[in-house]
Amino acid sequence: MTPRAREAIESAQVIAGYDTYLELIKDLLGKKKVIGTGMMQEIDRCQAAVEEALGGYDVAVISSGDPGVYGMAGLVLELTLKYPESVQPAVRVIPGISAVGAAAAILGAPLMHDFAVISLSDLLTPWEVIEKRIEMAAAGDFVIAIYNPKSTRRTMQIEAVREIALKYRHSSTPVGIVHHVSRTKEQMVLSNLENFTREHIDMFSLVIIGNSQTYIAGGQMITPRGYQV
Template identity: 80%
Template sequence: MVGIGPGSASDMTPRARKAIECAEIVVGYDTYLDLIQDLLSGKATIGTGMMQEIDRCQAAVEQAMDGKQVAVISSGDPGVYGMAGLVLELVSKYPATVQPKVNVIPGISAVSAAAAILGAPLMHDFAVISLSDLLTPWEVIEKRIEMAAAGDFVIAIYNPKSIRRTSQIETVREITLKHRGADTPVGIVHHASRTREHMALSTLENFTNEHIDMFSLVIIGNSQTYIADGKMVTPRGYRL
């Protein structure tokens, strides 16, 4: 299990690069395979589109059980909304005597990359929540937003808006406004660490007026977060 980072080759760790170079077969979502084409020369690849995660991870496990050195890639970190958990679940279904060895190689997560672009918004306690309701009921997601907002956590939102899901991010705004000020800083980062990288700073009251899509990551500050010199900062509490 290899985390290739948020997208830029310069943000891939040496350990992740070496794992891919040593692999005989590289498995991943087609878009992520495209990001590492320069590392795939002479290698077999197994790529699938969205919604086919189980199929490609099962194929990877079967190849590994046949003795192949397989790298299953995830963008960011494979243990943060990646494929590490699914692969470990699939492997556990086989007898211990035939299970392939699984190593999880971390990567720079999208939330870390986005935070660095914005400044330092994650310097205190934070919650990371995905708005995708494909695998988690919306009622559960909504409760998590409510609890994180009430607890004054900085909130990082993955999968904030899609063509199908347009109202949920407005619900996040409405819930969070019950617990913190309208002028609370909010940062939106698109394509973090990729060629189309872009960031915007806004407020809790107005951030949904910004362009937000599935390639965006939204970070909502806590009650202490502020903007200084174009950077979003959540103080850790040091006495200056």
């Protein structure tokens, strides 16, 4: 959480967010009005937040990581645009630290060159589209960061990522996995493209697959930028 994000939460009169994320900031909620919903209720939650803002309240909509990276920033902006410009509430997107950036810092420096960030969740994006993006990123030798890599329902998509990447990269290509990044259960695992799917991976994991130049040294994952050292 950035200082600006904390200040925005503390100054808000109403807090809206996914119940799991609200639990993480319960010490900041105090006696504020709270709009909490479960998974798959993002539109209802953000609509309720916009209506509170239309009523004159200062509202903070909570996302994990950065609200503009698989968060609620886009949805809130889209919902406010449905109202006449004369009554649209002002929206400020307050940056946070994205999971991919935080995980990269834990692993070392795996994102020092061009990289792609891809979510394996097919709830809003068809798997065929996700698969094509993985193929293109692998073919282009991008470092690939994977959000939502595996759930109890989705178990084969991460295996498909491995198979696609192996078409373009050596089996020894470094892969880093960070669980519960920046939370109390944080854990980091270094593996390789051949074996990484044997590690524990779930929805609280972020996976970073190195490019053809990435290596591991001193327990850290490094992707060279190209400096001559």
